[in-house]
Amino acid sequence: MSAGRDIVAVDIGGTHARFAIASIRTDGTIKLGEPTTLHTETHASFQTAWEDYRDRMGGQLPDDVAMAVAGQIKQDIIRFTNNPWIIRPPLIAEKLGCSRHLIVNDFEAVAHAVARASANQFLHLTGPDGELPTKGTISVLGPGTGLGVAHFWRSGSGDYRVQATEGGHGDFAPLDAIEDAILARLRKRHTRVSTERVVSGPAIVDIYEALAAMEGRAVVAQDDVAIWTAGTSAGSDGGDSLAAAAVDRFCLALGSVAGDIALVQGASGVVIAGGLGYRIRETLLASGFADRFRAKGRFAGLMATLPVKLITHPQPGLLGAAAAFAQTHMEDTSSP
Numbered sequence: 001m002s003a004g005r006d007i008v009a010v011d012i013g014g015t016h017a018r019f020a021i022a023s024i025r026t027d028g029t030i031k032l033g034e035p036t037t038l039h040t041e042t043h044a045s046f047q048t049a050w051e052d053y054r055d056r057m058g059g060q061l062p063d064d065v066a067m068a069v070a071g072q073i074k075q076d077i078i079r080f081t082n083n084p085w086i087i088r089p090p091l092i093a094e095k096l097g098c099s100r101h102l103i104v105n106d107f108e109a110v111a112h113a114v115a116r117a118s119a120n121q122f123l124h125l126t127g128p129d130g131e132l133p134t135k136g137t138i139s140v141l142g143p144g145t146g147l148g149v150a151h152f153w154r155s156g157s158g159d160y161r162v163q164a165t166e167g168g169h170g171d172f173a174p175l176d177a178i179e180d181a182i183l184a185r186l187r188k189r190h191t192r193v194s195t196e197r198v199v200s201g202p203a204i205v206d207i208y209e210a211l212a213a214m215e216g217r218a219v220v221a222q223d224d225v226a227i228w229t230a231g232t233s234a235g236s237d238g239g240d241s242l243a244a245a246a247v248d249r250f251c252l253a254l255g256s257v258a259g260d261i262a263l264v265q266g267a268s269g270v271v272i273a274g275g276l277g278y279r280i281r282e283t284l285l286a287s288g289f290a291d292r293f294r295a296k297g298r299f300a301g302l303m304a305t306l307p308v309k310l311i312t313h314p315q316p317g318l319l320g321a322a323a324a325f326a327q328t329h330m331e332d333t334s335s336p
Helices: 046-056 089-096 106-116 177-187 204-214 224-237 241-265 275-279 281-286 289-294 297-304 316-329
Strands: 005-012 016-024 030-032 036-039 064-069 078-080 083-087 100-105 122-126 135-143 147-155 160-164 267-272 308-311
Touching: 005 106, 005 316, 016 046, 016 316, 030 316, 036 046, 046 089, 064 106, 064 316, 089 100, 100 106, 100 316, 106 135, 106 147, 106 160, 106 308, 106 316, 122 281, 122 289, 135 241, 135 275, 147 241, 177 204, 177 241, 204 224, 204 241, 224 241, 224 275, 224 281, 241 267, 241 281, 241 289, 241 297, 275 281, 289 297
Parallel strands: 005 064, 064 100, 135 267, 267 308
Antiparallel strands: 005 016, 016 030, 016 036, 078 083, 122 308, 135 147, 147 160
């Protein structure tokens, strides 16, 4: 296969399916075309969404496809966490009319994007304020519908290798009485409370309700979007102070988890990814995230030496899907 060609990059989540034409150049760099975002709830299947996108692009698409999917990658059938679609990998070539295809986990794709993103596409959160190390392991995590976790290893010579993980399903470890109360509330519904039950977008509801119960307040049912909105604006307009406390508690927990993952993976740097992290970036910077990240007892000094960033690339899933395809199927993919 000759280097330098266009492919279709796809990023499928619970709510949206994003498509773009990605140009993989002969030096390994990747240029994304204008993305198209479709709502999964308005399409009966991935097949119909693909056909919709193809029609929007004039009825013809490149021969190769790279897909990032929010679900466990299996050879026979792929089901999504918050989306009724299913994908049968053995039928992709026939159904899409493509020559080559690659399917990766959505957070595996995000790790590829982090490895490829330029220095100006990161926001500094804590630790040394410099570029991410060119050698060693970089941990990547992102709260969304769940908690995605991956990492990649850099050789120091420009190449890298990504490892997808299920790190978001590790046990949640409370660090104070408030988190003990959150854990106790969650344990009434879940025999085992994983980290993503606390560090994810929907988890803000349980955090909020646990704080309300601690104060003896009547809990008025709210969805996660309402709490996030109220919690990130309360400081400026006198809004819901309990929502603000819930968001701050979320930031503390995220800092703790990010530090744990860095220790487990032997990281030389950490990157927070995902739309939620970007939306609350100002709150995150003003919170106790950094203190919790470093609060690892005898390893506090080590944690202080790790740069922690937030990726600001607008479409990491699409970029990462294309990068994974380039690394798998094309030559000279070492250039960032």
